[in-house]
Amino acid sequence: MSATESWWLPKHEESQQNKQQESSSPADYGCNKTIAIMSNAQPAEPVSDIPKYLLELGVTEECKKLIMSLPTEKGWVANHLHQYQGFWHTTRQLQAVLACQRHFQAQDTDIFLITTPKSGTTWLKAIVFALMNRFQYPNTHTHHHPLLSENPHVLVPFLELGLYIDGQVGDFTTFTSPRLFGTHLPFVSLPDTVKNSTCKLVYMCRNPKDTFVSLWHFTNKLRTNGTNSLEETFDKFTRGVSLYGPFWDHVLGYWKQSLENPERVLFLKYEEMKEQPKVQVLKLAEFLGRPFSLEEEIDGILKLCSFENLSNLEVNKTGKLASGEDYNTFFRRGDVGDGKNHLSPQMIKKFDQITQQKLHGYGLKF
Numbered sequence: 001m002s003a004t005e006s007w008w009l010p011k012h013e014e015s016q017q018n019k020q021q022e023s024s025s026p027a028d029y030g031c032n033k034t035i036a037i038m039s040n041a042q043p044a045e046p047v048s049d050i051p052k053y054l055l056e057l058g059v060t061e062e063c064k065k066l067i068m069s070l071p072t073e074k075g076w077v078a079n080h081l082h083q084y085q086g087f088w089h090t091t092r093q094l095q096a097v098l099a100c101q102r103h104f105q106a107q108d109t110d111i112f113l114i115t116t117p118k119s120g121t122t123w124l125k126a127i128v129f130a131l132m133n134r135f136q137y138p139n140t141h142t143h144h145h146p147l148l149s150e151n152p153h154v155l156v157p158f159l160e161l162g163l164y165i166d167g168q169v170g171d172f173t174t175f176t177s178p179r180l181f182g183t184h185l186p187f188v189s190l191p192d193t194v195k196n197s198t199c200k201l202v203y204m205c206r207n208p209k210d211t212f213v214s215l216w217h218f219t220n221k222l223r224t225n226g227t228n229s230l231e232e233t234f235d236k237f238t239r240g241v242s243l244y245g246p247f248w249d250h251v252l253g254y255w256k257q258s259l260e261n262p263e264r265v266l267f268l269k270y271e272e273m274k275e276q277p278k279v280q281v282l283k284l285a286e287f288l289g290r291p292f293s294l295e296e297e298i299d300g301i302l303k304l305c306s307f308e309n310l311s312n313l314e315v316n317k318t319g320k321l322a323s324g325e326d327y328n329t330f331f332r333r334g335d336v337g338d339g340k341n342h343l344s345p346q347m348i349k350k351f352d353q354i355t356q357q358k359l360h361g362y363g364l365k366f
């Protein structure tokens with residue numbers, strides 16, 4: 001079988017793959033860095049309306065072989081999810097995980113912003129970018145601030161989903177130190193160089209009901225052929241079969257690390273950030289070694305990074321990531337407790353039971 005044949009793809013994706021292979025071009029990601037494609041990876045090109053990590057194109061023979069040995073289930077949007085090191089990934093995303101595990105070289109000064117999808121990633125990226133760059137960009141209200149003209153996912157790129165999505169060796173030469181990265185990787189799957197360095201990990205989690213409902217809305221926006229029923233995705237999510245799931249194992253992995261290595265891992269909750277933003281941002285700044293001396297600075301950053309401000313910026317209303325997602329899909333309501341507006345009493349009961357079972361005994365509550 002040839003390297004370009006997609007043996008597991010349904011017909012519509014095969015024809016899309018053929019179309020893409022006719023028009024190959026290098027891709028730009030994250031902070032506009034050009035990526036060098038790894039020699040053993042097939043060229044993979046940007047697709048106009050589907051995020052790259054949802055495609056099953058341009059996968060190496062090595063990755064295909066691995067996939068054949070992994071548990072596989074039908075995905076929420078992508079055709080397949082594969083369970084690797086205990087967590088579920090789409091096909092292209094899995095290849096990216098393998099590439100960054102193999103090639104990424106951490107620096108001790110790196111900062112990783114880590115979440116499960118829909119736990120407040122965009123917000124955390126904005127806050128930490130503004131906090132770390134506040135001497136360079138002290139005026140959060142002037143149009144010179146990068147967050148007013150660029151989406152947080154561009155300013156703080158995703159490691160596996162952005163920089164390594166083509167299974168390539170990333171070009172990090174234009175990053176300034178300390179480098180900021182986002183990732184959804186579970187602790188077990190972080191590259192060894194990250195685990196063995198002294199770089200800082202900031203983890204933000206969100207209560208599972210709101211995370212699930214946010215993910216359900218988000219994935220339905222990405223689907224081109226109808227929506228997933230709440231019941232079907234609820235069943236998958238509660239069985240752990242969701243992007244980077246099981247949710248509870250992801251959260252627990254970093255919770256344990258934050259208890260064992262508090263100087264390296266800071267554990268934050270979306271709900272606490274909403275309730276006491278100043279307290280949480282002060283904690284974050286101390287942890288990152290950039291404490292505040294002026295309260296006004298925190299006020300400016302919180303205003304700049306608020307849901308109201310970011311979601312109403314022209315760039316976030318109209319722009320699109322190089323990987324395919326419209327920026328506006330990252331802004332929906334930004335509330336605490338929306339899960340309850342969508343879930344039945346039985347669903348809520350099941351969520352609470354699983355949370356109790358999984359997290360009981362570890363001192364972590366939602």
Ligand code: PAP
Binds near residue numbers: 115116122
């Ligand atoms: P990602 O993990 O795919 O990058 P992420 O940013 O975590 O996405 O998820 C988006 C959620 O964060 C949305 O939640 P909702 O669906 O419940 O509304 C989005 O509204 C919310 N969000 C985005 N920006 C902010 C912000 N500045 N403040 C608070 N919540 C935000």
